[in-house]
Amino acid sequence: MAVNVGLIGAGHIAHALAEGWSRPDVPRQPSLVFFDVDAAKAGELAAATGGAAAATAAELLMRADLVIVAVRPQHVEDVLRDIGAALGERPVVSVAAGVTLERLQAALPTAARVGRVMPNVAAALGQGLFMLVSGTLGSSVGEVEALFALAGDVVEVDEALFDAATAVAGCxxxxxxxxxxxxxxxxxxxxxxxxxxxxxxxxxxxxxxxxxxxxxxxxxxxxxxxxxxxxxxxxxxxxxxxxxxxxxxxxxxxxxxxxxxxx
Ligand SMILES: NC(=O)c1ccc[n+]([C@@H]2O[C@H](COP(=O)([O-])OP(=O)(O)OC[C@H]3O[C@@H](n4cnc5c(N)ncnc54)[C@H](OP(=O)(O)O)[C@@H]3O)[C@@H](O)[C@H]2O)c1
Known part of the structure; x- marks a missing residue:
């Protein structure tokens, strides 16, 4: 399982995920590193969850072996273009609504391992529901599943049904x-x-x-x-x-x- 998880965007959903993963009863808690354009938000989330704050996305990448993109949909592709060249083998997961796998792949180098997860804020209590589209995660899908399973239930769905599943469960x-x-x-x-x-x-x-x-x-x-x-x-x-x-x-x-x- 990924032990060093980098979250780009330190807003509401990053907070819920980080809280879920840092609950005292979570076995083998991942170590978390946060980057946000608002450094204060990353710092606050790091302080609240025992993680670390990175000053740039590039610094986050150096400290993470799995990356979660938790920015609003209109910012996702900019983030991916920014980190793509240095991503290497690290799996990247977008939690953004509406941004399709096709768009994620188009914003990343061809060989990138990328998938989508739709979480909900009950993750904070370890009772989240995570819809997973495995995309091109390949052999990394197991570690992505294991990570999210620390904060709730993971259900793999076809991307064609992702929005409907999100509307019923994620919302x-x-x-x-x-x-x-x-x-x-x-x-x-x-x-x-x-x-x-x-x-x-x-x-x-x-x-x-x-x-x-x-x-x-x-x-x-x-x-x-x-x-x-x-x-x-x-x-x-x-x-x-x-x-x-x-x-x-x-x-x-x-x-x-x-x-x-x-x-
Ligand atoms: N909230 C939920 O319950 C929920 C549930 C499922 C999925 N999601 C998905 O999660 C994503 C984030 O939602 P949210 O509610 O957490 O939004 P949010 O509270 O606005 O958090 C997003 C954070 O990302 C920052 N940001 C913007 N561009 C960035 C960049 N290039 N690099 C680093 N940080 C950047 C934002 O800063 P600024 O505010 O300064 O732009 C903000 O602090 C969305 O795509 C949404 O579809 C949310």
Missing amino acids: MPGIIAHLVAAFAAAGVAHGLAEDVAVQLAVSGVNGAAAIVAREGDPAAVLAAAATPGGMTAAAVEALEERELALTVDIAVAAAIARAKELA
């Missing part, structure tokens, strides 16, 4: 946070204190996700939870009258469309 923490806020606001509207409402909504989501995961069948959990004529049934009926399933489908389609716009 989920943000979408659920949005739903939690909506449920908490409804609780407040019906008299709960705000902190209590947030706590109840978060706890409800946690328990619900755990029981659906254990049962493996959302419909069975719904059938068990929604007693006919009961409160849950009334809430679900109200959601379905407003076409929740259609709304969710529209949301997923919007996320996929945005990925295509970024491509």
